[in-house]
Amino acid sequence: MKQQKIAATAVAALVLGGLVACSGSGDSDGASGGQQDSVTVLVHDSFNVPQDLIDQFEEETGYSLTTTAPGDSGVVINQLILAKDNPTADAVYGVESFSVQKAVDAGVFAPYTSDALPASGADYTLDGAVTPVDTGDVCVNVDRAWFEDNGVAEPESFEDLAEPEYSKLLVVEDPAASSPGLAFLVGTVEALGEDSYLDYWQRLLDGGTKVASGWSDAYYSDFSG
Structure with missing residues (x-):
């Protein structure tokens, strides 16, 4: 009982996303090396996105989308840090503000600032390391x-x-x-x-x-x- x-x-908690810094030659081959025609996004285990949105992304970009979910946000952060020298994902979505600083300090993320970022989100990018997405309770x-x-x-x-x-x-x-x-x-x-x-x-x-x-x-x- x-x-x-x-x-x-x-x-x-503030929900964040970021681009994973790729190791290697510095060209645009992506996390896995070689010419890239797919995008892998590391997500938390409660992540759920409608299939029609995935289809729209793939049609507009020409990239196929794969998500991998090793656990909740804390597990995702730890995996990002462990794999920082040989990343297995191109981007990460759904890490939260309480633990993300560890990944920023480890140099996991590539600098990126979205053109669509509203002024209200500018204070939460950690100097362009991540993009604020949402808040949750x-x-x-x-x-x-x-x-x-x-x-x-x-x-x-x-x-x-x-x-x-x-x-x-x-x-x-x-x-x-x-x-x-x-x-x-x-x-x-x-x-x-x-x-x-x-x-x-x-x-x-x-x-x-x-x-x-x-x-x-x-x-x-x-x-x-």
Whole structure:
């Protein structure tokens, strides 16, 4: 029986994309070497694009499109860094602002600024390394039926989650391996401050909060809703 009644937490993340810097002679052969007639895009494992949009891209550009999804944004970042000297993709889509700096510092991305970039996005390109695409929320999932059936009020804040009656019901994701987990960690730092967030985490763990390896495990294995 699933024990956890709450999963994840809330903080906004900026979704980014970039061109992977290719190793080799410096000509326009692409990541795989030789004359290129296809484009490979590294994406997160929740990426979904309509087939008619892919067809339109291939018709307008003459390139065939392949996507590869090794995991969530954190896994994508790690793969980009590991393969930076021999990249297996031409571009990346869907990395988020909390972890992308590691890839920028590693020199993974080729400089690029889109002609269509609005002025509001200019501050988020990391000096032309990436292109801002969208924002997303990582939210607390609450099994409302369980709380209603058991006469327990739903948590409404970070502080609520650390109380004994809620911390034992909470599952979060490992911030070292999961972008939602990293977003939760960043949210606690933002809300509680750098001087207090570690004590907060200790309260969560001492109270029985479970740390899952990723979002899928937390949602499909632990979340009762």
